[in-house]
Amino acid sequence: MGTPFLLERYRRDRRNLLEFLFSEGLIRAPSRTSIDLAGLDLDSISADYVLDCLESGEEFDPSEATRRYFDGLKYPIMLNSSSTNSYYFVSEPEISGSPPRRAAPRLSSGMKITTNGTSSQVAKHDNLIGRDVGISGESRTKGVATADEPSRLLEDKDILSLGLPGLSTGISDDEIRETAYEVLLACLFCGGKVHFPEEMKKEKKTNFLKGLRSKREGLSSFPVPEDSHSDFLDIIRVQMEISEATNAFIRKGSRLSNLREMNEQIDVPCISLNLISVLYKLDFPSERLRMQWQRRQANILEELLGSVNMDSKMRETLQILLRKLRSIEEKVSDVYDGFFEILSLIKRYASKLSSMPGKYGFQSKAYYRTASYQFNIKLYEKLLYSVFDILEDGKILEEADEMLEVYEFTWSTLGITQKLHNVLYAWVLFQQFIKTGEFLLLKLAVLEMQKVLSHKNDEGTEEAYISSLICSVESYGSKRFLCLVDAIFFKIYLWCCYQLEDYHLHFAQEKSAIFGSVVNLAVLTQTTSADECAENKYFGSMAGNIPEWKLFHFFIVKSIQAAFKRACSLAENQSSVELKHPLAIVAHELKQVAEKEYTAFYPVLCQKYPKSGKLAFILLHLLYGERLKPFLEGLTHLSESVKEVLAASNTLELCLAHKLSSIYGDNVDSSATKYVHPYQISHYCAPLVLQWIHAQHDNILEWTKRAVEIEDWEPLSSQQRQAKSAVEVFRIVEETVDQFFSSNLPMDIIHLRSLLIGIVRSLEAYLLHIVNQQVDVTMLYPSTPALTRYAESIYPFMKKKFVQLTTLEEKMTFQLNTLTGPKLCVKLNTLHYIRDQLDTLEDTIKHSWNLVQSGFGLADYFSRISNGKSSVDVNVNLSACNGSVDELFALFDNVRRGAVTTSKMMLDFIGPRVIFWDMRDSFLFSLYRSSVNSARLEIFIPLLDQVLDRICDLIIDELRDQVVLKIFQASMDGFIWVLLDGGPSRAFSEADVPLMQEDLAMLKELFIANGQGLPFDVVEKEARLARQILDLFALKADTIIEMLVSASEQTAYHLKPTTGGRSCANDAQTLLRVLCHKKDGSASEFLKMHYQLPKSSDYDDIPSKEERTSTSPILSDIFRGAASGRRHPCDVGAAGRRRPTHPPPVPTFLSNSHCRQSQSPCA
The missing domain is CATH 1.10.357.50 (Tetracycline Repressor; domain 2)
Incomplete structure (x- = not known):
């Protein structure tokens, strides 16, 4: 079952329930009498009032019930429960923002307070605001009242009222709607366009009604009805909310009347009188409905016939006749003649009026076109409203064009012309747009207004007729009398003014299309110049004398001012909450206003007013500058609040400059330059x-x-x-x-x-702190043991020297x-x-x-x-x-x-630190001590491997190879130190050399790490000196002695301890130390004869933990030279090996002198 028929069922069920309550005597009637249901309109009484009377036992007052019903239509639907009251919003609450922080306005003494405590004036204002929300969207300044004073437009009682003369009989909207339907059917029947058979197949009608919504949704599951006229009229009936019962007797009355036999123009009184004369009690579903319908027809006749200027006697006679018509309950035999006599008198009177000479060039029988134009216009408005879907107010039916064509048959009866149709249809579309916010309705309204402006009058006849349709409108504190067309133009223009005077508030950024249409509508309906609205205080000369420019100049100034005042009001309320300076908040808000102006409004406004961008952005700059200037003049220090204001002000000025520059460059009118005052924030x-x-x-x-x-x-x-x-x-x-x-x-x-x-x-x-934590690298090297010659100990228990x-x-x-x-x-x-x-x-x-x-x-x-x-x-x-x-x-x-220098210093330090300090006990003081077999390097390799793993886990990949290389260099220095300066306990025979070469290869393999460590060529390059020294130990002692003599011939020598800074394996100092540590009798004899070196068996060179470093000045010089990085030409492959600072001593057999044995091995 379709939704329209569900609504009708609900209404019918409501009526049945109310009839049950009244018929059972549950409701007390006034003066203990029974309630006359025939004279009671159950659709227009408040159900809540009836239930209150049932609960409290109070007497039922029909007038109060009707008043409560219509008052309830003004407010949201309420659900009352024992715990709380709930109500439904008319608008969407999520877009309404937070509640206003301002105090509620006081009620004026002139306001009439209704029973629920709400004034009628407030209700009207709420309705207007509700219409605005439909198109405005969410305001950016939530929770803050508009700072501007209330617009004078809101002082009108109803901005969307045309001001037509009022109806003296107080006919309701529902009665006007039913009358419009009667007029439509009568005109169609009279014109022979449709006929109404006495019996219609209900199943056919049911199929159509079921398929009504499906047709709109594009479905085709229901069969098309055979009677297209009847189906189309059913669409109109449903749209006008006419019940089937009402439709049945109206169709019957139209069929039984003699309207089709009349050869003259029919009018509304004629239609009413014909219907009254042919319909009887049995034609109505209930006596109550018949009485309501008869009273409505009497009211219509009084409204139309009583509007004529007549003498008091004729008016009194007409009122008596109509009063009798209302009181006749049935056409029974005793009153039958009286009823038709009354009806005949009224017909004669109506015919006399309709036959009066026509005005404005119209033919006769057109009196009621002008005499009761306000009633005819209301009837036609009801017809036009039926094109909107009753389930979706913002949608127009697919059959709208056909419906409008059908409504043309009522034009001659209601006095409608093409121009009046266009302007009334535009008005109806416009009102529906205000109600729903549907953009399509606004576009259609603009098109209809354009048709009105392009319409050509017929030799002044139509213009004279339209000019006689007077409306009374109020604006700007005065009352004006305008013709209907001008009144509609003026009302639409006033609404556009109200929206455009603060378009930043009323139009969200996504509503730019609606904004453009409202701008076009304001141009089309412009009836007042901007000079009449207000004086242009800012940049008035920019607009020149072009009316349209002046109008939009006025709108821009008003809207920018309103936006600025709202920003100031927002800042005052939020500054204490957000702990920000008000000027910073204002600048931020104005920046958003400028962005919105640039993206949403300027593209539309520039088409109507090319200087709109200059006006808007310069005005924003000026208004904020007036507030900012006193603040800048009082600056003394840069606090956080001052910084916020300066930053926000600078951002706003740059934003405005960017907008202006992107649109106009530097081509700004001289008329506006006097209003430009730079903020000078940088100063x-x-x-x-x-x-x-x-x-x-x-x-x-x-x-x-x-x-x-x-x-x-x-x-x-x-x-x-x-x-x-x-x-x-x-x-x-x-x-x-x-x-x-x-x-x-x-x-x-x-x-x-x-x-x-x-x-x-x-x-x-x-970096300086890191450098200050460093220690001189020379402090890491151990002291050099005494130089001795190899000799076996004869007395092993003899006390040795330390x-x-x-x-x-x-x-x-x-x-x-x-x-x-x-x-x-x-x-x-x-x-x-x-x-x-x-x-x-x-x-x-x-x-x-x-x-x-x-x-x-x-x-x-x-x-x-x-x-x-x-x-x-x-x-x-x-x-x-x-x-x-x-x-x-x-x-x-x-x-x-500085970082690079510090890194190099630490790289030079980390290798000696690991080898000469951290591993001196396990490496320097343990390797090859006493004998090679008992202290091989394989004992030291696992420890060094653990150290390397730990370091590789800590060092970053970019530095890993550099650090590992420095440790390998220090390992080679330590290995050479053991070979040449290992002390009295280290002596090597030729048989030990292969073992030491294996250890050297093992050490190299550790750092190569199967190709994952240092490159092979780098490792070989750094190990070349150690390999050369091992090769010397493999030579015979005599060969080494000859090499020493040859090397000593080149320079003068004196004894000097060696370090890891040795740069060449063939120098005299290296050769001398090889002899000192060579387990060979010839070598020992040579050293004893020419150097008087003591025997190694006389010394114990195992130092204590506290005595393993030396601060000897000589050693410091040697180690400082080792760390200096100088290279010797013969050091072709030993990266990091430094040449010693002094040559070795001269042999005694070359100088014919004997050197004394050193008494201080460490000095």
Whole structure:
């Protein structure tokens, strides 16, 4: 079953329930009498009132029940329960925003308060506001009342009332709708367009009604009815909400009447009188319905016949006849003659009036066209409203065009012309658009208005007739009498004015299409010049004398002013809540207004008023500037609130400049330049920004020192292996940079330079702290044992001599203990992180600065147009500025160089630290001690492997190979130290050389790591010196002696301890030490004869833990030379091997002198 028929069923069930309550005597009637259901319209009484009377036992008052019913239509539907009351919104609550924060308006003494406590005037205003919400969308300033004063348009009682003369009999809208349907059927029947058979097949009708909605939805599951006229009239009947019972007797009356036999023009009184004369009691479903219908016909006759200027006697006679007509309940035999006599008298009177001479060139029988035009217009409006779907008010039926063609048959009866039809249809479409917000209805209304304007009058006849249809409208505090067409134009224009005077409030950004149509509608209906509305206070000369320009100039000024006042009101309410300065909030709101103006409204307004953009954006700039100027003049320091205001003001000015520049360039009218006053934000904030940057210098430096002093040099995580202090420092730096650029304040290159200086100072302080924690690498090397010659001990229990060593200071030892391998890895990672972050920071600052530079051309835009200057070449200025900026970033190069230098220092330190300090017991003091077989390198390899694994886990991939290479170099130095300066306990025979060569190969394989470690050629290059020294131990002692003599001939020699800085295997010093550690009698005899070296068996060279380093000045010089990085020409492959600072001693057999045995082996 279709929805329209469900509505009819609900109404019928409601009537049945009410009839049951009254017929059972449950409702008390006045004066204990029974209630006359025949005289009671059950559709127009309040069910809530009936239930209240049933519950309380009060007497039933029909007039009160009717009043409560119509009052209830004005308010939302309520659901009353014991716990609470619920109601349904007419509009959607989610788009209504938060409740207003303003106090409720006071009720004036003149307002009539209804029973539910709501004034009728307030209800009317609510209805108007509800219509606005339908097209306006959600206001951006939620919860804040419009700051502007109430528009004078709202002072009208009803902006959408045409002001037609009122109906004296008070006929309701439902009665007018039913009368319109009767007139339509009568006109169609009289014109022979349709006929009404006495009996119609109900099943055919049922099929049509079921398929009514399906037809609109494109379905074809129901068969097409055979009687197309009947089906089409059923569509009209349903749309006009005429019940089947009412439709049945109206059709019967039209069929039985003699209207078709009349050869003259019919009118509404004629239709009513004919229906009264042919319909009887049995034709109506109930006596109550018959009495209602008869009273309605009497009211119609009184309305139409009583509107004539007649003497009092004739008027009194007519009223008596109509009163008798209302009182006759039935055409029974005793009153039958009296009924028709009354009816005959009324017909004669109506015929006399209709035969009066026509006016405005119309033929006779057209009297009622002009005498009762307001009633005819209301009837035609009801017909036009039927084209809207009763289930969806915003939709027009597919059959609308056919329906309008059918309604043309009523034109001659109701006095409608083509022009009147167009303007009334436009009015109906417009009202329905206001109600629903459906954009299509507005477009159709605009098209109908265009038809009205293009209509040509027929030699003045139609124009004279239309001019006689007078309406009374009120506007701007005065009453005007206009013809119907002008009244509709004027009312639509007033509504457009109300919307366009604050279009920022009434039109959401997504409603730009509706905005464009409203603008077109305002142009079409313009009946008042802008000069009559208000004086143009701002830029009045921009609009010139073009009326349309002046009109939109007025709209733009009013809307911008209203938006500005709303922003100020919003700022006052929210500043205490959001803890922001009101001017900052106002600037933010106005920026959104400007964006909305540029994207949504300007593309429409510029077509009607080319200068609309200039007016809107310059006016926004001016209004805010008037508020901002006193604030700027009182600035003394850069607090957070001041910073917010300056940033928001600068952003707003740049935004407005960008909008104006993108539209007009610098071509701004001279008439507007006098209103342009630049904010000059840079003038006020430049010293304050510099002061803020200097304060940030101290803040960053303090945080940097605090972070690095408490740093424990542990990795941040397994993925982030740098120190957390570096992350914290760059976080502070980045926050400062973000604050600097996000401040949206005007800045120049001086500010940027000051910012960079502060960053460089902090990072240099961080690097200096790392450098100060370092220890001289020479402190890591062990003291050199005494030079001895190999000799077997004859007395093994004889007391041996110990090496006297000098211990390190406690402070130096503590520093060395804190510089562990893992911590050194974290520091190296941190230094690399600093370089990477510095590059990223530089790119970020340059990018942000380029964005700032992009606004340089707009920064002085308002200054240029206020002075009448042309635009400058922004590209030239940007090029010069970019060159200066690149020079500024050279400051970062100092930090980069410092980080690289510190990294190199730590790389040179980490290898000796691991080999000569951390592993000195397991490697330097254990390898090959006493004998090679008992202390092979394979014992040391697993320990070194664990150290390398730990370091590779900590060091980042970019530095891994460098660190491992430094450890391998230190391993080679340690291996050479064991071979040449291992002390009295180390002596090697020729049979030991293959074993030591195997150990060297094992050590190299460890660092090559099957191709995953250091490259093979690099490892071979670094191990060349150790391999050459092992080759020397494989030679005979005599051969080595000859090599020593040959090497000594070139330079003068004296004894000197060796270090890992040896650069050549064939120099005299290396050869001498090979002889000292060679297990060979010839070598021992040579050393005894020419060097008087003591026997190795006389010394014990195992030092204690506290005596394994030396601070000897000589050793310091040697090790300092080892760390200096100088290379010797003969060192073709030993990267990292340094040449000793002094040559070896001269042999005694070459100098004919004997050197004394050294008494201090470590000196």
